[in-house]
Amino acid sequence: MQGRHDFIPTETKAAYIQQLLACGFDSLDFGSFVSPKAIPQMRDTAEVLSRLDLSATATKLLAIVANRRGAEAALSHPEIQYLGYPFSVSETFQLRNTNATLAESVDRVKQIQELTVAAGKEMVVYLSMGFGNPYGDPWNVEVVEQWVSRLAELDIKIFQLSDTIGVSAPASISYLFSSLIPRYPNLEIGAHLHTTPNTWEEKIAAAAAAGCQRYDGAIRGFGGCPMAKDDLTGNMPTERLFDYFGFEATGVSKDAFSLAMASSLTVF
Numbered sequence: 476m477q478g479r480h481d482f483i484p485t486e487t488k489a490a491y492i493q494q495l496l497a498c499g500f501d502s503l504d505f506g507s508f509v510s511p512k513a514i515p516q517m518r519d520t521a522e523v524l525s526r527l528d529l530s531a532t533a534t535k536l537l538a539i540v541a542n543r544r545g546a547e548a549a550l551s552h553p554e555i556q557y558l559g560y561p562f563s564v565s566e567t568f569q570l571r572n573t574n575a576t577l578a579e580s581v582d583r584v585k586q587i588q589e590l591t592v593a594a595g596k597e598m599v600v601y602l603s604m605g606f607g608n609p610y611g612d613p614w615n616v617e618v619v620e621q622w623v624s625r626l627a628e629l630d631i632k633i634f635q636l637s638d639t640i641g642v643s644a645p646a647s648i649s650y651l652f653s654s655l656i657p658r659y660p661n662l663e664i665g666a667h668l669h670t671t672p673n674t675w676e677e678k679i680a681a682a683a684a685a686g687c688q689r690y691d692g693a694i695r696g697f698g699g700c701p702m703a704k705d706d707l708t709g710n711m712p713t714e715r716l717f718d719y720f721g722f723e724a725t726g727v728s729k730d731a732f733s734l735a736m737a738s739s740l741t742v743f
Contacts, residue, residue: 476488476516476517476697476742477507477516477517479516479743482515482516483516483742485522485523485526486526487741487742488519488523489523489526490738490741491735491738491739491741491742492505492523492527493526493527493528494731494734495534495735496527496529496532496534497531497532497728497731497734497735498534498727498728498731498732499533499725499726499727499728499731500534500727501534501535501689502534502535502536502537502556503534503535503536503537504537504538504539504559504691505520505523505524505527505536505537505538506520506523506538506539507520507538507539507540507545508521508538508539508540508545508546508548509539509540509541510541513541520538521552524536524552524554524555527554529554535556535557536554536555536556536557537555537556537557537558537559537599538552538555538557538558538559539558539559539560539561540558540559540560540587541560541561541572541573541575541583542573542575542583542587543583543586543590546558546586546587546590546591547590550590550594550596555596556596556597557596557597557598557599557633558587558591558596558597558598558599559598559599559600559601560583560584560587560598560599560600560601561573561601561603562580562584562600562601562602562603562622562626563577563580563602563603563604563608564602564603564604564605564608564612564614564619564622565603565604565608565612565614566612567608567610567611567612568603568604568610568612568639572603581625581626584598584600584626584629584631585629588629588630588631592630597633598631598633599633599635600626600631600633600634601634601637601667602619602622602623602634602635602636602637603637603639604637604639604640605619605636605637605638605639605651606636606638606642606643606644606647607640607642607643607647608639608640608642609640609642616650616651616655619636619655620654620655620658623655623659623662623664627659627662631662632661632662632663633662633663633665633689634662634663634664634665635664635665635666635667635689635691636652636655636664636665637667638666638667638668638669638670638678639669640669641669641670641671641709643668643669643678645677645678645680645681648666648668648678648682648685649681649682649684649685651685652664652666652681652682652685652686652687653685653686656685656687657686663688663689664687664689665687665688665689665690665691666682666687666689666690666711667690667691667711668682668690668691668710668711669709669710669711670696670710670711670712670715671709672696675711675712676715676718676719678711679711679715679716679719679720680719683719683720690711691710691711692710692711692712692713692714692715692716693709693710693711693713694712694713694714694735694736694739695712695736695739696709696710696711696712697709697710697739697743713732714732714736717732
């Protein structure tokens with residue numbers, strides 16, 4: 476929702492998320508505690524949360540934060556299990572996305588992780604620009620591995636390699652996951668892929684063959700990062716993940732997901 480120009484009413488957001496909570500996903504990125512000036516669409520995250528009925532779901536809620544203040548706000552809500560932080564391997568994009576250098580971002584991750592652990596929660600680091608960037612900043616598997624290694628020292632356990640601008644090719648996806656997953660067996664290294672309508676299957680296949688078992692998706696491919704360049708391709712459609720893996724393999728309810736797909740038409 477974050478990149479949509481027109482404000483989505485709070486009750487519409489809550490009803491849609493409620494339907495997603497019925498599907499059986501492992502976790503759900505449901506909102507952000509960030510500056511409303513930066514991401515106006517997410518200014519009602521706390522109110523959306525207050526409208527959710529969590530009594531009949533095992534899905535864990537994840538909120539995105541960009542600094543200590545956001546982390547403190549998110550952690551004031553015990554219903555939230557995960558805090559997500561967008562850490563870019565591109566210095567240019569990190570400044571653009573969070574107004575912080577990579578060095579400053581490492582310090583932010585450390586602070587947020589300390590707060591998260593103290594609250595009994597868990598942090599997810601999104602390594603944005605993980606498959607390359609248009610800014611000319613250095614990128615290769617060694618650069619990505621350097622940041623995984625450094626942030627793992629802070630006891631971060633979950634990393635999502637993020638294709639922020641849709642540049643990932645099957646070869647680079649395969650190379651990154653097949654290099655990193657065996658090297659860090661105690662970490663959960665997942666895929667947050669963006670794609671065009673014609674390249675989704677080859678991207679999922681490359682990640683799966685390389686051992687990736689954690690995937691982010693967005694129904695009908697909506698979403699993306701509003702701080703990225705204008706011709707951003709869409710998120711990996713969640714329905715395409717089910718086309719590839721099937722519902723039984725994921726434990727997600729096909730009937731509930733079909734209702735969520737229908738609900739999405741009232742939101743986007």
